[in-house]
Structure formats: structure tokens, C-alpha cells
Amino acid sequence: PILVLLHGSRASLQQWDGWVAELGGRFRIVRVDGMGHGLSGPDGRNDYSAERQLLLLDRLFDRLGLQRFVLGGTSSGATVAVRYAALHPERVEKLLLSTLPLRLPTRARTAVFDRAVFWFHDAVLHSHATDLYWSRFLRSIYADPAKVTSEMVTRYRILNTLPGQEERFQARLTSWRNTGGATNDFDLAAKITVPTLIQWGAAGPVLPREMHCEIASAFTGTAVQMISYGDLGHKLVLPHPARTSRDALAFVVDGTGGESCAQSR
Secondary structure, three states: OEEEEEOOOOOOHHHHHHHHHHHOOOOEEEEEOOOOOOOOOOOOOOOOOHHHHHHHHHHHHHHHOOOOEEEEEEOHHHHHHHHHHHHOOOOEEEEEEEOOOOOOOOOOOOOHHHHHHHHHHHHHHOOOOOHHHHHHHHHOOOOOHHHOOHHHHHHHHHHHOOOOHHHHHHHHHHHHHHOOHHHHHHHHHHHOOOOEEEEEEOOOOOOOHHHHHHHHOOOOOOOEEEEEEOOOOOOOOOOOHHHHHHHHHHHHHHOOOOEOOOOEO
16 A cells, blocks of 8 residues: 655655654655755746645656555645645545644744744844754754754755755745635645544644644544644654554554544543
């Protein structure tokens, strides 16, 4: 069976290394660096819209001969997975989504020092090419900042400061905002008809605990199972791949592993 995994913003296909190690013996796993991420180069048409992204994914799946598969995504990659499943329900067997940003918090929960670091790099240095920036970026979205390693910081710095990468990332973000942003994605979720598991890192500052039930309510056309991890943050698939992949596997194989929206583990 085939499992396709889509990473989140500022990340790369390596975000799923832990899941590949855990599930590689059970699935043929396909990962890809998204537009404006990782080692993916510039788009030949300079088009970073959601429509272009979905088209390229679909062409890739055709090239690889993927007819039916389980589709997983985390953070913004989970949003892409929702869009793809809404457009191509005939290809997606089940959805595995983690920390899905169909709603955005009204106020950022960024620490004062982190805000100062981000402002200095944007307004003064006009560059993100320091380990300090990416260390604070990663630590700000982890429930346990001690899980952020120097290797991870270096990888994020290198991949996100490749020539033209920031411009490509911003172009994708601008296109998303101009086409309805999170509101449009929330409405798209109503078109999903396949079984869906949402794994939620309730301890993370990016998408707070109280939002997970609201986001699950967007899926009016299918049954949604929710697992809310009270001790995990936004990057839950990175620091705890064994735990999160185990629960995802139970859902894929047996349809179990989820609980009611209000419960946590």
C-alpha cells in the first residue's frame, strides 16, 4: 500500500524521516519537497498558486503510477492534502492530518525575545541566514525546545536561504492569502468524503488546544477521528515519530486510534 506524505511550511521531506523509519516496512512511501521548499527549484512558469501545486502533485502521482493511496500532511502540508483530496477523491483512500491550520489564532503567542530576533533579521539584516534565527524559529514551535538539535537548525537555515527560496516561499504565501487563505481551506474541508484522522499537538503555541474541535467540525461530509496530544506541540511528527505513526497506522489498518474530539492522551 502507498503512503504519500506532505511536509509543512519552512520544512522539507526530511520532516517525515521518523515516520519512514517506523512505517517503511509497511508502506511504499512517497515524499516530495513542496514549491518554495527544500531542494525544489523555481517553478518554470513562476506560478506558486495552490492550483499549480495541486497540478504538479497530480502529474507526479501519474508519473509514479500511483492510483490509490493514503495521503498524509502536517501543518500547511495537511492543508495541501485537504485540497488535493477535495479535488481528487477517487485517488485518496484515507487522510492523515496533523496540526491542520484551517483556522488561525487571532493573536500570535510568540515570546518577546523571539519577536525581537525575527524583527532584527527582517528589518535590519534583511536575511534569515543565521543559526540564531532558525534556532529561535524552531524552539518557538516545539512543545519541548530541548528537542531542537543543531543539525536540524543547520538544515533549516541552509534549505530556507538557498538563492531565491525566500521569494518563492513568499509568492506561495501571497497567492494563498489572495485566494481566501484559511477561510477558503476551511470551506473546502466540507467536500472531503474519505475517512480522516486529525492528530493535534495541543501543547504548541502555533495552534492552541481550543481550536482543534472547531477545525474538526469543518469536515461535514465524513467521519473524523481526533487525537489530541496534550504534551506535544506543532511539530509533533518530528520529535515523536514512533508514537504518532503508531496511532496513524492503527487508523489506516483497522480504522481505530482516534477518540472523540474532547478527549486527549
